[in-house]
Amino acid sequence: MTALLDLLRRRIAVDGPLTVAQYMAEALGHPRHGYYVKQDPLGAAGDFTTAPEISQVFGELIGLWCADLWQRMGTPDPVLLVELGPGRGTLMQDALRAIGRAAPGFRAALRLHLVETSPALRAAQATRLADAAWLDRLADLAEGPAVVVANEFFDALPIRQWQRGAKGWHERLVGWDEETCRLHWELSARADPGLALIPEAVRDAPEGSIAEACPAGLSHAALLGRRLAQQGGAALIVDYGPARSAPGDSLQAVRRHAFADPLEAPGDADLTAHVDFQSLAQAASQAGAIAHGPVTQGAFLETLGLRPRAAQLQKASPARAAEIDAAVARLAGPQQMGTLFKALALTAPGLGTPAGFP
Incomplete structure (x- = not known):
């Protein structure tokens, strides 16, 4: 035992x-x-792989999405760039690289904050994101306009x-x-x-x-909604689950890249559940934000330029062409992450519809 x-x-x-x-x-x-306290769970040596670890294009496109939102906000300086549950820091590292090339003004204005409780993952993030500030809770974030990213964060909140x-x-x-x-x-x-x-x-x-129901998720969505309505900015939530609330037991455990019994080895397996995007959108909207979507991850990435960017990488590295094609299929394919995963945007009133959303 x-x-x-x-x-x-x-x-x-x-x-x-x-x-x-x-x-x-x-x-x-x-x-x-606790599972997230003891170890780095990501990658081939861990228990699961997230989208940023599959291809650099994922983080790059999200970085450009953030830069576009900053321009819509009126280019505030300073502005908070926040990631909830940053994993190893891979997404933000890729995002910052794309931001530096496409929007150097945003790169200079942003103040990076990471909301992370895992000591192991904080250590991994520090090797990639030396200028970041770490927080235990979103509620501890300083005041000011913010662009918030949450990729596979809400699915691990207790239900x-x-x-x-x-x-x-x-x-x-x-x-x-x-x-x-x-x-x-x-x-x-x-x-x-x-x-x-x-x-x-x-x-x-x-x-x-x-x-x-996910009380912690609803609380985070309401907090984001109030903050965005009062201080300006936007949030992007990418995770897996249905677009509309529905019954069903979605709690699952993953260990060594395979499904496991959720009650079999607490602390040694990742536990997640489907995100109820409809409930998150309602909680944020009731707090004052405007909700956009959700749209499927595949449609979101395709609209942002997934395939043109992949083609650029293939031209630069022809030997990796098949690998890049496989990554694109995994991120956007309907039988892989493209349909089950969704993107939901929350914005301050008046910002308009963000890129990637109809």
């Missing part, structure tokens, strides 16, 4: 079963044994789940089975309508359905 599993067993014995959100928070963020029973919604919980010495799923004994969190479009789902 791992140290974290033993801690969870003892906590459940004292306080009762955990909500899914409590379980995810411990598995991913426990200060000693809550409910299952529809004959008499209403019951919260799904993580308990402990003494006979098997394993974590297991169970439901709260009392029906909980959960109407404040369950998306309205899901509340009438049939018996047996699973509903999900």
Whole structure:
């Protein structure tokens, strides 16, 4: 039994079963044994690969998107460029390179801030982004106009789940089975309508359905919405999930690039869930921002110039042509990341429709 599993067993014995959100928070963020605290999870040697690690074009296009937004904002100087969950810093490194070439005024004006809690990932980011300032929370960001990027950030925020029973919604919980010495799923004994969190479009789902909500994600979206409305700027959220709220159990674990049982090895596998883009957009809009999209990642990148930029790279490095084609297919192909992944933009009122959005 791992140290974290033993801690969870003892906590459940004292306080009762955990909500899914409590379980995810411990598995991913426990200060000693949490998944993101212990290791660098990215790349071939890790458990998963994100879009910036697939091709430099991804980060370059997002950098140019940010530069365009800065110009729409009236070229404020200084301006905050913020990334939530920056991974190894690869996306921002590529973005800054493109910004420096295409918009040197923006590069000079921006003040880079990274919101990251993982010591291992902060160390990796520092090797690529020496002039960055690090924050534990978005709420700690200094005042001022900002352009915010969040790529595969919201999918790792803890979710809550409910299952529809004959008499209403019951919260799904993580308990402990003494006979098997394993974590297991169970439901709260009392029906909980959960109407404040369950998306309205899901509340009438049939018996047996699973509903999900991400309180932390909604809080981040509302914070971004208020900030953008009051201080100006824009945010770009790229992640995976449905464009509209829908029922379903989307919690998954990934370990060594393969799916795993979410309850099997807490702290040793990545846990994520689909992002509810409709709920994020509503939370930000209610706080004062304007929501654009979501659009599919494939359509977003194609509109920004994915293929012309890939062709430039192939011309410069003909030996890598097949590799670059494979990366483009992976980022934009409908059977790969192109459709499941979406892009959502949040802007201050008056900025107009950002590039990449209809």
